[in-house]
Every structure is written in C-alpha cells, then in structure tokens.
Amino acid sequence: EVQLVESGGGLVKPGRSLRLSCTASGFTFGDYAMSWFRQAPGKGLEWVGSIRSKAYGGTPEYAASVKGRFTISRDNPKSIAYLQMNSLKTEDTAVYYCTRPGKRLLWSGESYWGQGTLVTVSS
Amino acid sequence: DIVMTQSPDSLAVSLGERATINCKSSQSVLYSSNNKNYLAWYQQKPGQPPKLVISWASTRESGVPDRFSGSGSGTDFTLTISSLQAEDVAVYYCQQYYSSPLTFGGGTKVEIK
Numbered sequence: 001e002v003q004l005v006e007s008g009g010g011l012v013k014p015g016r017s018l019r020l021s022c023t024a025s026g027f028t029f030g031d032y033a034m035s036w037f038r039q040a041p042g043k044g045l046e047w048v049g050s051i052r053s054k055a056y057g058g059t060p061e062y063a064a065s066v067k068g069r070f071t072i073s074r075d076n077p078k079s080i081a082y083l084q085m086n087s088l089k090t091e092d093t094a095v096y097y098c099t100r101p102g103k104r105l106l107w108s109g110e111s112y113w114g115q116g117t118l119v120t121v122s123s
Numbered sequence: 124d125i126v127m128t129q130s131p132d133s134l135a136v137s138l139g140e141r142a143t144i145n146c147k148s149s150q151s152v153l154y155s156s157n158n159k160n161y162l163a164w165y166q167q168k169p170g171q172p173p174k175l176v177i178s179w180a181s182t183r184e185s186g187v188p189d190r191f192s193g194s195g196s197g198t199d200f201t202l203t204i205s206s207l208q209a210e211d212v213a214v215y216y217c218q219q220y221y222s223s224p225l226t227f228g229g230g231t232k233v234e235i236k
Contacts, residue, residue, distance in 0.1 A: 102184070
C-alpha cells in the first residue's frame, strides 16, 4: 500500500526557515516524480514544485511564487522527499501536501496524497 | 501559464440528479503526439486531502464509482456525476499537467439541494 507521510510543519516567524519531509512507503521511490502542493486556509490548491525521478534526471521545478526561496530534494535510498523553505512569508501559510503521480511519467494525475502538514508563518 | 477556469463556483443538486461541472483551459492541453489530454479532476471533502477521480480527461481512477465521468478535449472539459449521492458532497477541482507550472481551476462546491 502506498503511503506518504508529511512532517515538519509548525509555527514559524516571517523570514525564518523550515524543512518539510515526506516519508514514502509501498513503492519504489526512485521510480516516481514527487511533488508538493499547498492549500491556504479556505482557499484552492496550488502547485509548489516537483522533483523528477531518476529516469527523468532527478531535477526539480518550482512555482514562480516560491522559486529562489524553496528547494525540493530527494533521498532515494531513504524514500524521503524534502521541501526546504527559506525566507518564509505570511502568504506561505498553508497545508502542504506531498504527492506521487499514478504513472512513472514526469506529469500525470496525482494519485497519492499525504494527509498534509500545516505551516503557519506569523510573528 | 495555463489558466484553468471552472464553472459554476457552486451548485446544489437533488439526490439522484445529475451534476455537471465545466473546466476551460486558456490553451490546449491535448498532446498531439499521443492524443492524450493532460487534465485531471480531484474531489476534496472537508478536512481531507484531494482525491484523484479522473485522469487523462476521461479515465476513472480505480475504485471511483461509475457515476463519475469526464469528457472533453483540447480546452473544454466536463465532470459529470450522473446520480448525485450524499457522499459526493465536496469541492471539485480540475488541474492541467500539460506543462509547468501545474495549475488548478478555482474549484466547484457541490451540495445537496
């Protein structure tokens, strides 16, 4: 059974950093792209970024709103994806979800979602 | 960026009746080399993560009831719930994965009339 468990969320002051982890199980982690999405309170869904699988070069892509501040990485032997968030802003407050697509492609529908971890940026 | 526009923002449908949600993309999400539309539909219930119900515009995910169907191609898409059940009350989002940045529609809230 595929499982994704996010951790690392919490309350942080503007300008500070936070690192989220997504621990995966139930599949060959390195074979799939992994993505992060977020949802601000009462709002819709927003893509944060993705990191390709080994087959597609293992490189990340980011939304413009986080590029230069956030970094996505992966540890394939440990089956963990990371979201390093620097220079946090109040508008980064959201539930952050880790996802895995249904297919071993760069992009396809996100079949698996973690339960999410809440990040609150406030002074 | 590809802009996804959903309509309506909300709709109330009687139990057993049809619910129809529309999604329009600002450019085609049909990949000509494989003739696939890079369009997904998600269902989100309060306090839960989104759930993928339809991928490739019309492929129902495993375990999703057959009252859910997706149609459309290019820039215009529809999610239809043929006979609304109480457990279908949720917000539905369309999403394109044709190109980065991945983008979502604003969501459609489906309620019981």
